[in-house]
Amino acid sequence: MSELYFRTEDLTPEEVSDYFVETEFDRRTIDALKSKKTVVLQGARGVGKSFLLKVAQKELDESFSTSKTLAVYITFNKAGLLQTADSERFKHWMLAKICERIIREARKKGAIRHNSTIFATLSHDDSDEVTELRLQKLRSQLEDAWKNDSLPQTIDSGIDPEVIKDAIEDLCSQTSVRRVVLLVDEAAHVFIPEQQRQFFTLMRDLRSPYLSVKAAVYPGVTYFGDSFQLSHDAELVNVNRDILDKGYLEAMREIVLRQDPELQSNITKNGEIFDALAFAASGNPRTLLKTVSAASPLSANNAQRTMREYYRETIWSEHSALGDRYIGHRAVIDWGRQFLQKHIIPMLRKKTGEAGDSDKRVFIWIHRDAPAPVKESLRLLCYSGILHEAGSGLVATRGLTGTRYMLNIGARTGPEADPVSATTWLRRAISIKRMVEFGANHELYESIARLDVDKMDEERREFIKSQLDRSVDKLDMTAFAKGRLKTLGFDTVGKILAASESDFQQAKWVGPVRSRQMMNIATAAVMEYLSG
Incomplete structure (x- = not known):
């Protein structure tokens, strides 16, 4: 399997055209x-x-x-x-x-x-x-x-x-x-x-x-x-790909195959497993590429392991890490994680009816007059990709107006014993018309409702200085890129920011073109890390 590219900054203009799957x-x-x-x-x-x-x-x-x-x-x-x-x-x-x-x-x-x-x-x-x-x-x-x-x-x-x-x-x-x-x-x-x-x-x-x-x-x-x-x-x-669109799975499959056509036979052989990974990614190509890469060679066991690791741990730890970087936002970040992990997801997993089926709903609806900290928490969950806004100003039960959000499918099925089968089952049963509704004064809001949102950014300005000594291993870039940077001695965030393209050219086989690519990749990864 070839190395899959997760970020646009890693691609040349020609590769952008080659990898573009038009919908x-x-x-x-x-x-x-x-x-x-x-x-x-x-x-x-x-x-x-x-x-x-x-x-x-x-x-x-x-x-x-x-x-x-x-x-x-x-x-x-x-x-x-x-x-x-x-x-x-x-x-x-x-x-x-x-x-x-x-x-x-x-x-x-x-x-x-x-x-x-x-x-x-x-x-x-x-x-x-x-x-x-x-x-x-x-x-x-x-x-x-x-x-x-x-x-x-x-x-x-x-x-x-x-x-x-x-x-x-x-x-x-x-x-x-x-x-x-x-x-x-x-x-x-x-x-x-x-x-x-x-x-x-x-x-x-x-x-x-x-x-x-x-x-x-x-x-x-x-x-x-x-x-x-x-x-x-x-x-x-x-830019939210509709997972219910009839061409969704075909487009997601093509995104992967454009980067590595050699995966064709393995994906065809394990089509339902790949479809589960694509559906769990909830329309996010980077998430799909990462999970397909981690599950390689594609098989039921590898997909199960990858989904458990990514959707039970990684996606949540990345969201919680925002609270370490932005101290003022920590309370709403932690509340949002608890709201979904301790209340919403367990409720949806609970068996109901004579057949003992899990709840088929993946959409939640929040009243437009919900407390500001609640809405801030949900917005940050959207930033992390755990929620996706799926319509505002929507009328729900009793004629009330609010915003609909879709829960990331992988986050919903990751806790199941068999995430692949659970995702496949949910894919065939999901309906955008069914929502879990939360009014303007729901009891779950009590612990967060009185937080002062306007004071959340007071500690932001000291963040950059506190992060410059963090390791390059924290950055979201390929192992090859990290290895090259560490070989050159650029093993921390601060050293990368202080480097120049001529510094990168000290490495063997690295000329002006490759050093520019390395600088773009490194800078983009550093800045995404610093920004959340």
């Missing part, structure tokens, strides 16, 4: 990302947000000669390093990074040439090259500020949203470019509400006939702020 939903989403609309792409870790952004970027790149739509992919995964009381630093970091990336992509496409001044005149530089270098230096200084306190108190990129819009309008009027699409990944990755509010304000302010912004965010941990109204300022696209 009707994916095509609609990609077309929205390529359109003039402002789009917020929302989904839990591993559902494929970055992958869809990359596919949209590649399609726009390939059609640039005819569409003249300039795709600019930006990742904000280093935002968590900007731990500063000066909110202007984050604002100017965003502006610098956006402007720098637009100039770079325009030059790659031949839209601007040597000594062009489209962006330079608006930021008082001699040329676009000078502007790009100045902004690149400023961005790097801000990202490295966690290492020391040498930066001046006042930081100014020399640009603002109106400047960027004017520059892009000039770009479109003076060159062959018709419009620009910003594809922002990890836009709201970190648990810093103030930064997120600043980004969404900027997202709203950048909208113009020549520029549209698309942003990938996580459910449960995104703060849009007062100035950005999601229903009016953007189209929300939830």
Whole structure:
């Protein structure tokens, strides 16, 4: 079996195309990302947000000669390093990074040439090259500020949203470019509400006939702020693959086979076992790839072992680990785990009726007036992928309104003696119409209802400094990548963040291309770890 790739950052643009399994939903989403609309792409870790952004970027790149739509992919995964009381630093970091990336992509496409001044005149530089270098230096200084306190108190990129819009309008009027699409990944990755509010304000302010912004965010941990109204300022696209869709299992199977066609015979031979793993993954490709890899060679015994380990232990320990990283959120994180593990799942497992069958429900409904800490807890469970929002504003029993959530199928069947058979049974019996309902003042809320949600982020700013000495083994990357980093001496989070691509090139057979790939993979894994 070949090594399966769990993260988009591990893939080249060519591999993104090779591994893309298009569904009707994916095509609609990609077309929205390529359109003039402002789009917020929302989904839990591993559902494929970055992958869809990359596919949209590649399609726009390939059609640039005819569409003249300039795709600019930006990742904000280093935002968590900007731990500063000066909110202007984050604002100017965003502006610098956006402007720098637009100039770079325009030059790659031949839209601007040597000594062009489209962006330079608006930021008082001699040329676009000078502007790009100045902004690149400023961005790097801000990202490295966690290492020391040498930066001046006042930081100014020399640009603002109106400047960027004017520059892009000039770009479109003076060159062959018709419009620009910003594809922002990890836009709201970190648990810093103030930064997120600043980004969404900027997202709203950048909208113009020549520029549209698309942003990938996580459910449960995104703060849009007062100035950005999601229903009016953007189209929300939830990246949740419908497990009840008739083409779901076929698409999930194809996702695995695109990476390793040699698994075809083993999957065909153990089709029902594979289908159980795919259904348990609840629409999350990364979870499926991880569990298929862990269950290799695919067999009933290996699948049973993998499901027990992953859905009884790993998925819950990863969620609880959020409480260690974000002390202010620990109470709601712990309550959410207990709510599901001690009450919901045991209730669903309880045998009922003459036939002694387990409850077939996997959906829960929470009244819209439930206490804020309860809703915060459920949102964080969505962030971890243990719950999936499956409709808001839904009317339930007695005409009451609330939000429906789907429990991760693996989390529901993992505690069973035979998780594979339990998943297969549930797959044939599930119905979206049947829900476990919880009103506005359910007795299970009592222990959490009076928690002050507004005080949950007070200890966030000290988090980065406390984590820099953690081992590279804590990161979500392949064993090969970890081994290479440790061989080079980059065995902690802090050392990786302080490294450069030239440092990675000290290893045998590692040149500029591979060092860039290693840096992207390492940085993405580090930042996802630091951000939760």
